[in-house]
Amino acid sequence: MRAIPIPQKGALIALAQSMRPRQWLKNLFIFAPLVFDEKLLRPEPLGRTLAGFIILCLLSGAVYLFNDLQDLERDRQHPRKRHRPLPSGELDPRVAWGGALLIPLGLVYPSLVLNPWFALIAYVYWGMNLAYSLWLKHLVILDVLTLASGYVLRVAAGVFLVHVERFSPWLYLCTLLLALFIGFAKRRQEIILLGENARNHRAILEEYTVRFLDEMMSVVMAATIVAYSLYTFSAPNLPSNHAMMLTIPFVLYGIFRYLYLIHVKGETAPPDELVLKDRPLLLTVILWGLMAILILYLL
Template identity: 55%
Template sequence: MLKLIIRSMRLKQWTKNVFILAALVFDRQLNNLDALINTLIGMLLFCLLSSSVYLINDMVDIQADLKHPSKKHRPIASGKLPMPIALITALALSLSSLVLSYWLSPTFAIIGGVYFILNLAYSKWLKNIPIIDVLVIACGFVLRVAAGVFIIGVERFSPWLYVVTTLLALYLGFGKRRAELTLLAQEANQHRRVLDGYSIPFLDQLITIVSSTTIIAYSLYTFTAPSLPENHVMMLTIPFVLYGIFRYLFIISVKKSGGAPEEIVLTDWPLQLSIFFWGICVIVIFYSNQISSIFQ
């Protein structure tokens, strides 16, 4: 039973909560032990909270999941995990994570509560409204970034990062919808009703818009944000962002995949390398003084 509960918690989805680390890294507090510990605790609590949302979503979507080629095998949809146990687990995860979040930071707890309520509304109503459904997903990523900001209190965190996060989340969300529409073809609206409001050409236009603006916004951040080095060395990270965006576009357009972005991040090694080298560049640029002092 425990294995079924863990499967329903969708641990792979926890990769989304890495956005909570943004404030810690980009405010150059990665070497602040207290800030690091608090952020990691906050990320864990957000993981538990998001898992409660996934459990509730699976209970709400049980009829639609039964018609889906892969989702029908989920523990709740297949009947292996009884609904009462799933409900109790969801309530326990949500309540405990929110209470502990308040202990960590009242503002962090409020953001967690907003995230939880927003996702309940998404599961019940908003996921069936085209465009709004993806905007809500993007809002979830922005809330993650904001949660990280209020855990530690920042001094050098640029608002541009909120813009980049929003656009990147929209890009991934519309890409996910395109992949689902391609996979499910004529039966798409039977599995996810909102897909009836999308078409491949429409999604391609949306993806073109948000991918372009993501690149522009990130580029502007690298040479206009006041918290960055004056020599604009942060611009060296732009090629990795470009490749990551192009790689995901290749996956959804050519490989006809991308229905689960979190799985792509965990399995696609070219994308992983792009993210890895981008991360290395960011760390070196922000923490070069601390790194050089280690070798002196």
């Protein structure tokens, strides 16, 4: 058996790039319980959540390494993904395998010390994503539901880190619906971007059409707006003056802005990348966050 080569500086950079740090923004969902349980300004729960965020980021990175190793040949045919370190040959697959295996093993003890229930959820998340890479990504609709469940698990992980007292279950539903919207939007983006080669890159794309995805996005979008609106004036942990309803326009504009970008402007970037690329959309997300914090902590 050949030993895993010790990565040099260039290989370490390529390994870090393959762990997709930009995608780690998704793990910010772990902060939802901290913010909405009004513990953002408490040092202990904030520190525990930051530690949990780092652990989830590293686990996510290990999953991305494993996923890229599984999709190596298909990614070489993708117009964008072929430039990633693994498909381009910049990163040795043996180094990637080492990272994919050793990172999760090394995080077991820190996760248990932080909180046993957090550790359980974190490794359920890790295992579910491995199952997605091997099997679930080939099952129509279930593939997107699996990805959306990952967002809910991130929120649940944060719940145990801050020992929530007034966290509303409505946020689980809002998170799930928003994640479904993002998941279906990503499938649509892949079909538009890859065209006739979509099936060669990801076989499950043969089970989707742009019209089908647009209809599902419309259903999920409507459900997201309704669920979030109900949350703002019915959740017991919010201010009794229902001021959180003031954040609804930001949610409406954010969703409508995204639909405008993909349908009118023809944007093909994934939703998480488009948020960073489009200034009005990014500003909307920032303003929503600032308004929610202002209402929770000052009103």
